[in-house]
Amino acid sequence: MTTLVIANQKGGVGKTTTALNLAASLSAASRKVLLIDLDSQKNSTSASGVNTDASSSLLDVLIDNKPINSVILKTEFKFDLIPASQDLISAEMELININNPTAVLKEKLRQIKYDYDYIVIDCPPSLGMLSVSALRAADKVLIPLQCEYYSLEGLAAMNQTIQEINSSTGDEIKISVILRTMFDTRNKSAREVSQELEKHFAEELCTTVIPRNVKLSEAPSYGMPALYYEPEAKGTIAYLALAGELINKYEKN
Amino acid sequence: MTTLVIANQKGGVGKTTTALNLAASLSAASRKVLLIDLDSQKNSTSASGVNTDASSSLLDVLIDNKPINSVILKTEFKFDLIPASQDLISAEMELININNPTAVLKEKLRQIKYDYDYIVIDCPPSLGMLSVSALRAADKVLIPLQCEYYSLEGLAAMNQTIQEINSSTGDEIKISVILRTMFDTRNKSAREVSQELEKHFAEELCTTVIPRNVKLSEAPSYGMPALYYEPEAKGTIAYLALAGELINKYEKN
Numbered sequence: 001m002t003t004l005v006i007a008n009q010k011g012g013v014g015k016t017t018t019a020l021n022l023a024a025s026l027s028a029a030s031r032k033v034l035l036i037d038l039d040s041q042k043n044s045t046s047a048s049g050v051n052t053d054a055s056s057s058l059l060d061v062l063i064d065n066k067p068i069n070s071v072i073l074k075t076e077f078k079f080d081l082i083p084a085s086q087d088l089i090s091a092e093m094e095l096i097n098i099n100n101p102t103a104v105l106k107e108k109l110r111q112i113k114y115d116y117d118y119i120v121i122d123c124p125p126s127l128g129m130l131s132v133s134a135l136r137a138a139d140k141v142l143i144p145l146q147c148e149y150y151s152l153e154g155l156a157a158m159n160q161t162i163q164e165i166n167s168s169t170g171d172e173i174k175i176s177v178i179l180r181t182m183f184d185t186r187n188k189s190a191r192e193v194s195q196e197l198e199k200h201f202a203e204e205l206c207t208t209v210i211p212r213n214v215k216l217s218e219a220p221s222y223g224m225p226a227l228y229y230e231p232e233a234k235g236t237i238a239y240l241a242l243a244g245e246l247i248n249k250y251e252k253n
Numbered sequence: 254m255t256t257l258v259i260a261n262q263k264g265g266v267g268k269t270t271t272a273l274n275l276a277a278s279l280s281a282a283s284r285k286v287l288l289i290d291l292d293s294q295k296n297s298t299s300a301s302g303v304n305t306d307a308s309s310s311l312l313d314v315l316i317d318n319k320p321i322n323s324v325i326l327k328t329e330f331k332f333d334l335i336p337a338s339q340d341l342i343s344a345e346m347e348l349i350n351i352n353n354p355t356a357v358l359k360e361k362l363r364q365i366k367y368d369y370d371y372i373v374i375d376c377p378p379s380l381g382m383l384s385v386s387a388l389r390a391a392d393k394v395l396i397p398l399q400c401e402y403y404s405l406e407g408l409a410a411m412n413q414t415i416q417e418i419n420s421s422t423g424d425e426i427k428i429s430v431i432l433r434t435m436f437d438t439r440n441k442s443a444r445e446v447s448q449e450l451e452k453h454f455a456e457e458l459c460t461t462v463i464p465r466n467v468k469l470s471e472a473p474s475y476g477m478p479a480l481y482y483e484p485e486a487k488g489t490i491a492y493l494a495l496a497g498e499l500i501n502k503y504e505k506n
């Protein structure tokens with residue numbers, strides 16, 4: 001099993017769009033996939049067609065030791081989902097009271113290690129306890145990045161935060177994949193940022209680039225991944241290509 | 254003095270772009286303006302051309318009672334700035350230890366009440382203690398919104414959070430202004446979301462709409478507001494119009 005964490009404290013860079021469409025594409029390639037929505041905005045949850053507030057939530061698993069299987073839902077799209085819930089907003093205040101709070105998610109995911117090929121985690125746009133818990137549980141960290149000025153600064157901040165987590169916990173988290181999202185080749189500064197990335201992060205940078213594609217932003221209003229809304233769209237094909245690239249990278253060795 | 258808070262827990266909707274360009278436009282209209290960057294990403298700070306880590310920060314003011322004037326910087330663009338600092342990342346953990354932590358910012362801003370016509374606060378994409386402190390200090394709350402599916406859900410969540418703050422503190426915070434940002438008239442779902450907003454939030458909705466305009470995303474890499482980078486650009490003119498609309502709304506009565 002590979003736990004793939006989609007994180008970036010910069011907002012609106014395509015974390016949810018990547019987590020959802022990657023989960024759909026990996027499951028279309030016959031992998032067993034669990035998508036986990038750690039963001040109290042619940043965007044991945046609603047974009048998967050799930051709109052009810054479940055009776056128990058991931059927070060019950062992390063804090064009250066509820067079995068993790070009790071919060072896993074089946075979706076119509078071949079992947080399973082642990083939905084987000086409103087109580088995630090106050091997760092920080094609740095997690096603080098337990099021992100080694102940011103290590104608990106990793107422990108819980110171990111219990112379902114043999115049930116899935118991939119676990120994909122969608123993070124909120126912050127570096128609070130939930131995002132740190134996800135980073136500590138990750139096998140691979142994928143950073144979606146819009147090619148604009150703020151993203152290079154954000155990447156440096158992300159690196160610094162990961163170093164700080166490693167030095168205080170002894171973990172060895174590192175950024176494994178950088179994905180260019182909403183890429184518009186006509187935009188001069190996007191091309192410049194992209195060239196900077198190729199120069200300084202060639203190893204982590206994905207060959208697949210996700211283009212700006214309106215179908216990706218329309219699909220969530222129908223409660224489905226782009227693969228089920230518009231299978232031929234440029235954005236849909238790009239996420240299928242991403243799944244293929246990651247399968248090649250992580251499974252072929 | 255009017256304290257204008259730019260907030261939305263949804264990421265990448267144009268909070269920083271709005272805070273910065275509104276501060277620049279209000280100061281171009283000869284108002285005395287202070288911009289406060291509450292986001293540890295420091296985007297408003299770097300886009301104002303300030304790149305040094307100051308010796309003391311807003312957190313020192315909130316926690317160690319440092320005088321607020323000691324953290325105010327002059328920028329080259331007629332408005333003053335309280336820059337963000339790296340220590341804002343751990344603000345939550347530090348503020349928790351003081352009495353009534355989310356009321357402190359409002360108190361501190363009272364001390365500079367006669368120095369400015371407007372205080373504009375840029376918030377991080379979360380609803381933690383810093384954003385709540387800003388909302389509690391606000392005279393007017395401005396919500397930038399991209400017209401896409403997730404934004405209507407985000408607006409409902411924002412409303413709910415504000416109700417919760419009001420019921421636990423006795424405050425009477427309300428959303429005063431909703432601003433449509435990065436608006437692309439060719440995008441069908443953007444037009445649909447915009448029509449929904451006109452139907453349900455006619456009173457709060459700004460007449461000024463900010464178009465998607467590449468000059469707005471290029472200006473930050475030169476460390477300046479769009480007004481000083483490309484004064485004739487569509488995006489620049491839209492933010493000048495927004496300043497005019499707010500001056501009319503808040504000063505003419």
Ligand SMILES: Nc1ncnc2c1ncn2[C@@H]1O[C@H](COP(=O)(O)OP(=O)(O)OP(=O)(O)O)[C@@H](O)[C@H]1O
Binds near residue numbers: 011182210402
């Ligand atoms: N490749 C793309 N082309 C067009 N629109 C896109 C693309 N990727 C994402 N979007 C749209 O951009 C907006 C932001 O994307 P998304 O919500 O996935 O980002 P996020 O990083 O998860 O945001 P947050 O920081 O709030 O969690 C959404 O409206 C989404 O539909």
Ligand SMILES: Nc1ncnc2c1ncn2[C@@H]1O[C@H](COP(=O)(O)OP(=O)(O)OP(=O)(O)O)[C@@H](O)[C@H]1O
Binds near residue numbers: 466467
């Ligand atoms: N009207 C616009 N036209 C084109 N690009 C824009 C516009 N407004 C903002 N942008 C760009 O979109 C991106 C997101 O905007 P911005 O950083 O202001 O959002 P934010 O809400 O402050 O994000 P965060 O949630 O991370 O704080 C930035 O690259 C910015 O330059």
Ligand SMILES: [Mg+2]
Binds near residue numbers: 017122
């Ligand atoms: Mg998201």
Ligand SMILES: [Mg+2]
Binds near residue numbers: 269
């Ligand atoms: Mg911002």
